[in-house]
Amino acid sequence: MLAANGAGTATLDAKLLVGHALGFDALQLATRESEFVSTLLASSVSELMQRRLTGESVARIIGHKEFYGLEFALNEATLEPRPDTELLVDLALKALPTGGRFVDLGTGSGCIPISILANRPDASGVASDINPRALEMAGRNAERNGVSGRLNLRQGDWFGALLPPPSFPPHKGEGDDRAEESRFDLILSNPPYISSEVVETLAPEVKDFDPRLALDGGPDGLGPYRIIAAEAGAWLKPGGKVLVEIGYDQGAAVSNLFAAAGFSRISVEKDLAGLDRVVSAHHI
Numbered sequence: 001m002l003a004a005n006g007a008g009t010a011t012l013d014a015k016l017l018v019g020h021a022l023g024f025d026a027l028q029l030a031t032r033e034s035e036f037v038s039t040l041l042a043s044s045v046s047e048l049m050q051r052r053l054t055g056e057s058v059a060r061i062i063g064h065k066e067f068y069g070l071e072f073a074l075n076e077a078t079l080e081p082r083p084d085t086e087l088l089v090d091l092a093l094k095a096l097p098t099g100g101r102f103v104d105l106g107t108g109s110g111c112i113p114i115s116i117l118a119n120r121p122d123a124s125g126v127a128s129d130i131n132p133r134a135l136e137m138a139g140r141n142a143e144r145n146g147v148s149g150r151l152n153l154r155q156g157d158w159f160g161a162l163l164p165p166p167s168f169p170p171h172k173g174e175g176d177d178r179a180e181e182s183r184f185d186l187i188l189s190n191p192p193y194i195s196s197e198v199v200e201t202l203a204p205e206v207k208d209f210d211p212r213l214a215l216d217g218g219p220d221g222l223g224p225y226r227i228i229a230a231e232a233g234a235w236l237k238p239g240g241k242v243l244v245e246i247g248y249d250q251g252a253a254v255s256n257l258f259a260a261a262g263f264s265r266i267s268v269e270k271d272l273a274g275l276d277r278v279v280s281a282h283h284i
């Protein structure tokens, strides 16, 4: 059924869905394939197949997805982590100094900060999202991957999430300089970056199942980058760095936003497919 419907990964999809319905792992599926299943289980397999046939991804149906070698649970508020985003994690791991502290804005399932922390026991971080249901999932994923003690979760609108008045350290020195301990070595984000118009044209698998809040970057897709570029400097330690994931055609526009905000040594990094994927910018 799945192959006839055009799914390129029909056999794999079918194995994952049948395994999920029966509670079998890959080995059990292979060794017990000649066993009969009850009508009840057969009908739950059909139910999952029907969902797949309407375009829902296997990860969304089974409720979890692998990213950077770790398992991330998903709910309706979280974007399904994409393999492209692993580049952002690779670059963050290289850029983070020993004992470094970072923030991930728009964390969704928490796939970015949790992957970093799982590979860097010396590091700690903050993860924020405007959607409390996404943060709930990020919290669970942090627990399940053993890094919750080093990840502080904050709800709010971009940098606004970092401003809880009671625990916010007093300003030191002049102007709006923030105390050293509230600043970061690294600011990361994979923000929504698709223009509102283009969101409507995406494949049903994305448009109908990934949360709109995770996709829509406003009229030109650059709205979140404008905010991040304008405000990141105030939250970075001297010499700190910003790494943001971008759409394949946004390298120049996003680089210009960071240049206009006073960042230096701006570069555009390519993913494994050779497409522009991450903009890196240094705070002077």
Ligand SMILES: C[S@@+](CC[C@H](N)C(=O)[O-])C[C@H]1O[C@@H](n2cnc3c(N)ncnc32)[C@H](O)[C@@H]1O
Residues within 6 Å of the ligand: 077, 078, 079, 080, 081, 082, 085, 105, 106, 107, 108, 109, 110, 111, 112, 128, 129, 130, 131, 134, 156, 157, 158, 190, 191, 192, 193, 213, 214, 215
């Ligand atoms: C493209 S998704 C990325 C999710 C995750 N970091 C990943 O890479 O899979 C963007 C995330 O930004 C969050 N978001 C959207 N608008 C926001 C805002 N104004 N402030 C903070 N987070 C926001 C969404 O809820 C979503 O989780």
